[in-house]
Ligand SMILES: Nc1ncnc2c1ncn2[C@@H]1O[C@H](COP(=O)(O)OP(=O)(O)OP(=O)(O)O)[C@@H](O)[C@H]1O
């Protein structure tokens with residue numbers, strides 16, 4: 001575990017000179033919530049959530065925390081992971097030290113998780129300031145966001161091992177961007193036609209959005225346990241696959 | 253004490269392709285050992301197996317008395333590796349490159365900082381300490397890669413083509429640093445295309461070609477064993493058809509000149525002149541490892 005942490009140290013060192021990259025993403029939530037609150041939110045009626053009518057911003061905002069965690073992790077485990085894996089040969093250099101391949105993968109996943117988590121915490125603070133949190137369960141939201149980040153980081157790192165050139169990322173984001181719209185971020189599951197619901201429920205972001213919204217509203221249910229189980233499985237499977245594929249690429 | 257490196261029938265295959273074909277080699281502690289060979293000979297594949305990142309397909313390998321398959325981490329903690337392609341960390345500065353490497357080897361930040369300063373001095377990069385890696389010249393990058401590989405005070409240092417692509421001045425500076433390491437008793441294993449580099453730096457070397465070792469020995473013993481003391485290089489006009497068979501010496505026809513292996517170059521040249529076969533240009537030189545390679549494989553090391 002300590003050994004994996006060294007990769008996080010390496011990334012902190014490298015971002016130290018370009019904090020703007022990390023900071024710029026932190027303004028996004030405020031801009032978004034401002035737009036939602038004073039603009040769009042005024043045009044859209046209240047929506048129903050577990051029997052209560054809540055304002056549209058209060059419905060959408062928790063989902064955006066999950067989206068932020070996903071995007072932070074995806075960005076890190078797509079472009080950055082690819083660059084270090086294939087172009088700059090950063091990991092070849094690391095593997096000449098006592099660190100193992102497992103340390104490399106775990107270290108990078110931890111970093112991506114933390115980056116996603118950082119974004120979502122800023123979002124959470126913004127939500128609190130805009131008065132969009134309805135429950136003390138909200139204090140658990142950062143942990144849920146870290147889990148979402150780690151889940152997406154794990155699967156994304158595996159997918160990135162198949163990327164052969166920068167143009168392949170078009171495909172990568174073609175696969176991940178629809179999640180943003182589809183995962184009950186903007187409308188509740190009941191709005192979808194009956195046949196589409198299982199599809200939505202099979203996608204990973206849905207579970208992050210659902211979990212965090214339940215925490216924000218204090219409407220935890222058995223389904224929340226399902227959400228957590230899904231995300232944990234995503235971490236376990238993604239991490240195992242990513243470790244195996246990275247070994248095939250780096251230790252031939 | 254165990255050998256630095258010991259390999260028996262060491263083999264590496266990539267699918268059907270055999271990159272290293274059952275080689276035997278032994279490197280003693282404190283020795284400076286070179287693998288000389290042309291592109292694709294299997295030098296890097298061998299180095300990667302020794303550095304524990306590439307599992308051998310078959311055969312035995314022991315590094316510092318340990319088995320790379322099971323004790324990789326222990327081996328790596330006592331080894332320094334300079335890979336063929338620069339894998340310095342572009343996102344970090346020169347000094348940070350060494351520091352984070354020190355961290356990977358378990359140094360505290362304080363120890364990593366002082367080690368970095370010591371090694372920057374060794375590599376003559378103190379004034380570039382805060383520079384981004386991308387702004388360094390090829391020679392500086394190589395020196396940084398070597399400095400970084402020394403952060404754990406290794407017993408064994410692997411250098412894969414340490415000076416390829418560098419200008420003569422940068423090469424000599426690097427050689428001089430490597431000499432210093434050798435003086436300190438560090439075991440060096442290096443690969444190179446350049447016979448002068450192997451002659452300068454190695455106590456002993458193997459010549460590799462097409463996945464096999466074709467000769468082994470000290471630079472001088474290899475020359476004594478496989479070629480004459482001197483080489484007479486001569487050139488005739490393209491249309492001339494000169495027969496050299498009567499000399500009774502081994503000759504080698506290259507595209508632009510002919511090599512004659514002889515123990516006394518000037519005397520052989522005199523014989524040619526006296527028999528009316530004066531070449532349009534001639535040169536007598538000491539035989540080198542390049543000639544050994546040519547004699548063994550019929551091809552030149554660097555095309
Ligand atoms: N990962 C790999 N997959 C398939 N073939 C490989 C792989 N690595 C090396 N080879 C092949 O093995 C052979 C030996 O390669 P190697 O890199 O060991 O040669 P080398 O002596 O280091 O050459 P150079 O002087 O060009 O660096 C080459 O033909 C190369 O194409």
Ligand SMILES: [Mg+2]
Pocket residue numbers: 295296297336412
């Ligand atoms: Mg090579």
